[in-house]
Amino acid sequence: YDSHAGQPGMLSTLFDDLSAAIRDFFDDLREHDAADNVIMLLFSEFGRRTRDNGSGTDHGAAGAAFLIGDRIKGGQYSVMPSLRSQDLQQGDPVPNLDFRSIYTTILEDWMLMDANPIVGGVFEKLDLVEA
Incomplete structure (x- = not known):
């Protein structure tokens, strides 16, 4: 979602919709015994800045990716980058x-x-x- 303003309310609604759609999709896959054949990657080609621009955030360097599926080993596979101002790059x-x-x-x-x-x-x- 390429939003730069009004993010809190808008993103909450969009993420609720996305979550429901993913749940429904995988429920349907399981109903048809196909869930073991599908993984889903949610990833943005850009991250977000830490500083608010007054009503949202602008494009940045680091972001998140989510890999979803019955054959995906759940968990966090990287360390959350520091958000301290002295640790940021530009x-x-x-x-x-x-x-x-x-x-x-x-x-x-x-x-x-x-x-x-x-x-x-x-x-x-x-x-x-x-496997």
């Missing part, structure tokens, strides 16, 4: 996990593909997909 939290690690894990452990030509290199894999 006003942004410092990313500490390259998103290409997530892509590499999905491509190699889920899709059984060579990730290197797709992500443009070799990146750390995360232990998040159940």
